[in-house]
Amino acid sequence: MIKRYSVKKIEQIWNESNKLNVWLDVEKKVTFAWMKLNVISKNEYNLINDNAKINIERMLEIEKETRHDVVAFTRAISETLGAEKKWIHLGLTSTDIVDTAQNKLIQQSNEIVLESLNSLQNTLREKAILYKETLTMGRSHGIYGEPTSLGLKFLLWFDEIQRQIKRFSLAREQIEVVKISGSMGNYANLEFEIEEIVAQEMGLGIDNISTQVTQRDRHAFLISVFANIASTLEKIATEIRLFQRSEVQEWHEGFKPNQKGSSSMPHKKNPISSENITGLSRYLRSFTNTAFENNVLWHERDISHSSNERIIFSDVFNVLVYTLERLNETLNDLVIDEDKMLEHINCQFNVFYSQPILNYLLINCDESREEIYDFIQKCTFETMNNKIDFKQSLINNNIGKYLQNISVLDEIFNINYFIRNVEKIYNRTLNK
Structure with missing residues (x-):
């Protein structure tokens, strides 16, 4: 990894020295397991656990000859041991x-x-x-x-x-x-x-x-x-x-x-x-x-x-x-x-109330969805083209033919309508 994007904590894990130390730890853990199964004596295991070391330079030197990194590794650590070295890599690949x-x-x-x-x-x-x-x-x-x-x-x-x-x-x-x-x-x-x-x-x-x-x-x-x-x-x-x-x-x-x-x-x-x-x-x-x-x-x-x-x-x-x-x-x-x-909200002249108005009219009057939709769409276009408030456009285009009392518009045009269920979303998401 190039230095620009390397993370010290990760580099310390994946550097060659740490990798080989973990290899050595695996070898030691295997000899410990053989000891637990009474194949290796406790004294021999202790000698391996205390004395087995890895010299990277020596391992690389051996690898030039063996062309096999693990063989070079096992031979390098065997050189740090006595007769107990025969137990290194027992049964392993x-x-x-x-x-x-x-x-x-x-x-x-x-x-x-x-x-x-x-x-x-x-x-x-x-x-x-x-x-x-x-x-x-x-x-x-x-x-x-x-x-x-x-x-x-x-x-x-x-x-x-x-x-x-x-x-x-x-x-x-x-x-x-x-x-x-x-x-x-x-x-x-x-x-x-x-x-x-x-x-x-x-x-x-x-x-x-x-x-x-x-x-x-x-x-x-x-x-x-x-x-x-x-x-x-x-x-x-x-x-x-x-x-x-x-x-x-x-x-x-x-x-x-x-x-x-x-x-x-x-x-x-x-x-x-x-x-x-x-x-x-x-x-x-x-x-x-x-x-x-x-x-x-x-x-x-x-x-x-x-x-x-x-x-x-x-x-x-x-x-x-x-x-x-x-x-x-x-x-x-x-x-x-x-x-x-x-x-950015205000520059839309309240045209975003089109869906609340659509839903209210669908529920409270008998005209078809198509007629109501087309009426509201016409008002939204007029709102944005003429830069007038959407509520005023609805009134100008006689929304009264769908509403008995147009004062209900004041209740619909409430910005908190759009976040009325937010608390429920938070409760479901954070408390699940």
Whole structure:
């Protein structure tokens, strides 16, 4: 991952030193399991646990000759031991170590992802509560519709992130597993209990059935969840970008005192964070194709997945956490212009009461829907063309032929009508 988008907490997990230390931990946990089964003496296990070390430089030197990283790894750590070294890698194949360790690294990274998701969800919840009764013009197809609660936007995203967290939890359950089943996945050279002991010691689940590798549908599911999360992040970023346009200007990203928006136009304030989030979200989704193709391996295994996995897991976790944290920061610094939102509501001359009027007339008079609709539509066009209040247009066009008492219009033309059920939506969403 390039430094610009790397996250220190993730880099520390996926760097070569930590990866090899987890490999070593798996080897030690396996020797511990053999000890529990009385194959290795306690003294021999203690010697391995206390003295086995990994020297990366020595391992790389050996790998030049062996052209096999795990063989180089086991030989390098064996050089730090005495006669007890014979127990290193007993009954194992390379992927017992590599896949178990990789799944452990994924577990560690998932904890950071969860922290970032929870933090973002909390921010969205706070914004939703803050703006629950703040009116904004709702839009469909990019066109003004009816006023609505600004808070509902944040509540919608809060609820969506909550669903993403549930999906993520299921994906975690499926990927955070130990795989200690041997060369063909049939435990021929291992005792069945070894895997159970290692899983318990490492705080991981168990891969119920495997081949020489953990099946990559597990990894594909996790990355597909990340891609889904990315779609939510881009959705939020896109909304910010739309509201910051010059012709809208209802929302603005925070702009630091010495920040610059353009190299050539000093007046510019661009939604750069939201655009950055949009681009990185697209990059995140690009990992899915590779992840799904990795599930298709020859027979009990091949290594067509191995090369790309050395890259994609570090990258996907770095980019996901970076994007989550940047969006959270963007939302916390977001500037909402309530006066501009009210201005956009007022510039519609109350034409957005067309549906409440339509519904009221349908319920309270006998004319057909088609006649009433056409009458109201004619009044809305007149309202916008002549820039007169919609209520006045209705009166000018003789709405009295449908209403016995036109004073009822004063009751219908109540802006709080559009948020009358917002409290119920909040209660259902926050209390479920």
